[in-house]
Amino acid sequence: MKTVPVEIVTPERKVFSGDAQMVIARGGAGDLGVLPGHTPLATTLKISAVRIKLPDGSEQLIAVSGGFMEVKPDKVTILAEAAELPEDIDVDRAERARQRAEQRLAASGAENFEYRRAELALQRAVNRLQVAKTRDRK
Structure with missing residues (x-):
């Protein structure tokens, strides 16, 4: 099973860092799912929950209050205005x-x-x- 490293950071701290099977976020143009090897892109993020599907099959939700997501084939980085774990x-x-x-x-x-x-x-x-x-x- 392929995974992609994911980092979610705010101006104050790193909220999440780990591998994911998939990242689901609400971008400026709608919801998008990111798998390992995804085509590079950058998008704004809406106020929403980012869903991270972890390698063990569980899911991590993170409340994000806007920001940006940069996707590269080998890494996903979210720069959030604010982000919180449940x-x-x-x-x-x-x-x-x-x-x-x-x-x-x-x-x-x-x-x-x-x-x-x-x-x-x-x-x-x-x-x-x-x-x-x-x-x-x-």
Whole structure:
């Protein structure tokens, strides 16, 4: 079974480093799956979970809040604005962030700059909560 080395880094730290059978991420143009030997590409990343299929058949989810992914035939590198493993997510904090974002959305007009900021905050909070749920399934 072929694998490809994967690194996920943020400005603060290296979040993940290891081999993968496949990496699934939500790029600027949609979802994409990367296998070993993939054609080189670079893409922006949306706020979403990155799925890493590990050599043992298990799957690692990582909450990513935007950034870039560079794919080479022999390596995948994700440079994320923020990234968290399920066990690192503070669920109470993420839930409070979700509630604040929903309140700001309700109070802002759809054309308002604050409305867009609240939308992004809500996406980040929901993504973190969804990824955090995976730790309970293990």
